[in-house]
Amino acid sequence: MLIFEQSQKGRSARAQLPREITAELDIPAHLLRQDEPLLPEVSELQVVRHYTRLSRKNFSIDTQFYPLGSCTMKYNPRGVHRLAFLEGFLNHHPLSLETQSQGFMACAYELQEILKNVTGMKGVSLTPMAGAQGEFAGVAMIRAYHESRGDTARTEILVPDAAHGTNPASAVQCGYKVREIPTGIDGNVDIEALRAAVGPQTAGIMLTNPSTLGVFEQKIQEIAKIVHQAGGLLYYDGANLNAILGKVRPGDMGFDVMHINLHKTFATPHGGGGPGGGPVAVSERLVPFLPMPIVAKSGDFYRWLTEADCPQTIGRLSSFMGNAGIILRAYMYARLLGAEGMHRVAEFATLNANYLLARLKAAGFTPAYPTRRASHEFIITLKQEAKELHISALDVAKRLLDYDFHAPTMYFPLLVPECLLIEPTETESKEALDAFADAMIKVLDEAKANPELLKNAPHHLPVRRLDEVKAARELDLVYDPERSHSL
Amino acid sequence: MPFIPHTDQDIQAMLATIGAAKVEDLFDEIPTSLRHASLDTTASGLTEMELSRLMRERAKQDGDLLCFIGAGAYEHHIPAAVWEVASRGEFLTAYTPYQAEASQGTLQLLYEYQTMMASLMGLAVSNASLYDGASALAEAILMAVRANRKNQSHQVLIPATVHPHYRQVVEAIVGQQGIQLTEVPYDPKTGTTSLSFLEAFSGNVTAFVIPQPNFFGQIEEVDALTDWAHAHDALAIAVVNPLAMAILKAPGQWGQDGADIACGEGQPLGVPLASGGPYYGFLCCKMDFVRQLPGRIVGRTVDAEGKPGFVLTLQAREQHIRRAKATSNICTNQGLLVTASTIHMSLLGPKGLRLAALASYQNTRLLSQKLSAIPGVKRVFHGAAFHEMVLRLPQPVNQVLVELAKFNIQGGYAMGATYFELNDCLLVCVTETKTILDLDEYADKLQFVLEKLADTGVTLEKKTLVD
Numbered sequence: 001m002l003i004f005e006q007s008q009k010g011r012s013a014r015a016q017l018p019r020e021i022t023a024e025l026d027i028p029a030h031l032l033r034q035d036e037p038l039l040p041e042v043s044e045l046q047v048v049r050h051y052t053r054l055s056r057k058n059f060s061i062d063t064q065f066y067p068l069g070s071c072t073m074k075y076n077p078r079g080v081h082r083l084a085f086l087e088g089f090l091n092h093h094p095l096s097l098e099t100q101s102q103g104f105m106a107c108a109y110e111l112q113e114i115l116k117n118v119t120g121m122k123g124v125s126l127t128p129m130a131g132a133q134g135e136f137a138g139v140a141m142i143r144a145y146h147e148s149r150g151d152t153a154r155t156e157i158l159v160p161d162a163a164h165g166t167n168p169a170s171a172v173q174c175g176y177k178v179r180e181i182p183t184g185i186d187g188n189v190d191i192e193a194l195r196a197a198v199g200p201q202t203a204g205i206m207l208t209n210p211s212t213l214g215v216f217e218q219k220i221q222e223i224a225k226i227v228h229q230a231g232g233l234l235y236y237d238g239a240n241l242n243a244i245l246g247k248v249r250p251g252d253m254g255f256d257v258m259h260i261n262l263h264k265t266f267a268t269p270h271g272g273g274g275p276g277g278g279p280v281a282v283s284e285r286l287v288p289f290l291p292m293p294i295v296a297k298s299g300d301f302y303r304w305l306t307e308a309d310c311p312q313t314i315g316r317l318s319s320f321m322g323n324a325g326i327i328l329r330a331y332m333y334a335r336l337l338g339a340e341g342m343h344r345v346a347e348f349a350t351l352n353a354n355y356l357l358a359r360l361k362a363a364g365f366t367p368a369y370p371t372r373r374a375s376h377e378f379i380i381t382l383k384q385e386a387k388e389l390h391i392s393a394l395d396v397a398k399r400l401l402d403y404d405f406h407a408p409t410m411y412f413p414l415l416v417p418e419c420l421l422i423e424p425t426e427t428e429s430k431e432a433l434d435a436f437a438d439a440m441i442k443v444l445d446e447a448k449a450n451p452e453l454l455k456n457a458p459h460h461l462p463v464r465r466l467d468e469v470k471a472a473r474e475l476d477l478v479y480d481p482e483r484s485h486s487l
Numbered sequence: 488m489p490f491i492p493h494t495d496q497d498i499q500a501m502l503a504t505i506g507a508a509k510v511e512d513l514f515d516e517i518p519t520s521l522r523h524a525s526l527d528t529t530a531s532g533l534t535e536m537e538l539s540r541l542m543r544e545r546a547k548q549d550g551d552l553l554c555f556i557g558a559g560a561y562e563h564h565i566p567a568a569v570w571e572v573a574s575r576g577e578f579l580t581a582y583t584p585y586q587a588e589a590s591q592g593t594l595q596l597l598y599e600y601q602t603m604m605a606s607l608m609g610l611a612v613s614n615a616s617l618y619d620g621a622s623a624l625a626e627a628i629l630m631a632v633r634a635n636r637k638n639q640s641h642q643v644l645i646p647a648t649v650h651p652h653y654r655q656v657v658e659a660i661v662g663q664q665g666i667q668l669t670e671v672p673y674d675p676k677t678g679t680t681s682l683s684f685l686e687a688f689s690g691n692v693t694a695f696v697i698p699q700p701n702f703f704g705q706i707e708e709v710d711a712l713t714d715w716a717h718a719h720d721a722l723a724i725a726v727v728n729p730l731a732m733a734i735l736k737a738p739g740q741w742g743q744d745g746a747d748i749a750c751g752e753g754q755p756l757g758v759p760l761a762s763g764g765p766y767y768g769f770l771c772c773k774m775d776f777v778r779q780l781p782g783r784i785v786g787r788t789v790d791a792e793g794k795p796g797f798v799l800t801l802q803a804r805e806q807h808i809r810r811a812k813a814t815s816n817i818c819t820n821q822g823l824l825v826t827a828s829t830i831h832m833s834l835l836g837p838k839g840l841r842l843a844a845l846a847s848y849q850n851t852r853l854l855s856q857k858l859s860a861i862p863g864v865k866r867v868f869h870g871a872a873f874h875e876m877v878l879r880l881p882q883p884v885n886q887v888l889v890e891l892a893k894f895n896i897q898g899g900y901a902m903g904a905t906y907f908e909l910n911d912c913l914l915v916c917v918t919e920t921k922t923i924l925d926l927d928e929y930a931d932k933l934q935f936v937l938e939k940l941a942d943t944g945v946t947l948e949k950k951t952l953v954d
Contacts, residue, residue, distance in 0.1 A: 062576025088550030094763030103548035271823025315659030320763025338532025
């Protein structure tokens, strides 16, 4: 039942209402609202019960194993969440004087320094609010850099075909054309195709390493050389930073600019779709172009750098300081890990992925890149099963839900048919991985014995498989009390 | 090892299954020359107890202030239940609801959110959120440029009364795509956008941004502005404070045909100030433009047994399907903030929202009366306002703010930072959270500070004369 369907005229959560006042509105009548917005009239208990019950219809890290490739669904420390709710942080206005903001600014400054250290970069701006905005900022900086040198003929950004969809979309949002570079059969970028593609029109290349194929791009130094020689810059999509945190630094690989997904590598909660955090880190030559604001330190005092300090900045990307609360959480997580904890993240994320891969391989699943080590994630292709058993990766994913596991990422990257991209993360125990592998094996057995069981899955969730085609054809995007509804 | 559960036995067993001797071997495909990251400047790890100590000290440095700053982020009462429920692990630690059957809680909540926000804006549809108010305005502009087939001049009019940070963000984002942003000046008497400034742009405008209330807190003549846009084949984009819409006319009802798109900052609806984020941007539009709407959208459908359920829909607009041809690059949005906001709106209901808006309005008027009694303090603009006001001060604004800070009062936003001509002005905001005692305290201390600075100023002048 929707919250609106529990509404009764005249009911309210009384303790939450401001006191009745008789305000004489000194506002012309034609500018006033005449109708009542469609908000429910319900009691406090009704609200709490309704949304608590809804929450129980969700899978989450706190309740299920979530091997969602490319998303790094690791444990989000509760202590961090609670400390971000301290009054001093929670009720602090973003436009407070610097003297009244030193606590938050100290955290932000120290996170900038930690991120510089783990990425091997020279400057950091924390303001981008998610990975895609980090990408936008990065590509905008690449553009600003070329333009500052009078190099205005560069119109193209190169993107491997395995890239996240945000990469080409961000490049286009910065006014660039996108050229795709194919992947070789070993999962590495096709170097000859890259050589053929670069030229005076190349502004840069956007790469994820390890790539979304779950393997480390071994020729990265050669790629860096080819692109740099053509006058282009290298963008690192930090979506997979968890695989190399504390082990390998994008700055050392030759990247000029990157973003870090705080909601992946730095364990801030995904919140059912966000918020995220997408700080950007850059090499020396891009420092002048970083987005504002940035925290600087003079002696013991923290101050905001603004457009006045950095006239070449690409500007401001958020109303204030980006997702400040996420910055705070990522900072706390980094402090809990410390230097010695960072590389363990990469090591155990990689150990878990390779172990799960080994178990699934032994059980007869087909890795997309059988000769390669897994990074922190790997791909299983169900091409053969699809052909022989007439089941799809989607069917396997939906059946896994019945076994109380969140499904892996499906049908991404687009170039591997019927694929599942599996990322266990470092915070899962061996027992959890074994249970998941056992479930996969069971589902495969079911596919052979009774494929209908998969095709009709899920069977044990609040709803059966949902009709997405109907949703898109007969748009029902808001509740209309006139229409009949029953849940 | 924080958060890593492996025992030594686990590690050995796992390596044996993999067929590797040690964990380091798993990195053997990475060139050796790259495997040397040194974290020499990063401190070693803390326990949760040690971290708590550190963070409490830091929080104390920023806390316990009586806040009269608004300027795009507003302190409102948030019922305890809002974040208690939103912080449940099932909401907090869920991913984007791509696996619909395993995400019905978040999806139904988003459908309810879309309903509430669309209704508050008087428009047909809402997306499931964007990053914040400023970036939502940038996306609204990009959307309008794609959607307006009658005028493809790519010129967008933005009044100077739109939040200056929003204008900077819009410039940084849409400026990359060859869209021309033209600032419309404000009437120095009313602090609002006047029709007479618009004539110069006739026939050459793709979209017109209309704030309500505007950055100065003043209420714009939205009907006339919307009709002007439509009469000139421009789309009307409303950028509004959603709480104010509990008492002010909704964008969908502006003028003859209503604004085409409404966007803004969702923070006033259940999101704490939190040093500036995370907040959320909302974006609503008329049904005609739904396929140009960026960001995630939830739709109602049925399952295999005909039972109602919810899914993400119209995904062909989005980057993970359309890649370079998507309506936006946005992927991650602000789901958790919308979760809180939906619970907040449910708890306040139509009545609570209206009372919160009225009390904020009323308190601002009360403070305005008290401050106008102080010699030299004057309201700059005439006409109706919501819950903010621009005051001209007889002493340098930045010094006044520093002096007020000594009493733990945050006096407002110094307008000189972004409006040169208002260098001697302060933007003050009062919400329902302030009591009469708070208002008296502010008025008393402001008067005290102004007198103190006046005395010091006189002393300084005399001293200069003597020298």
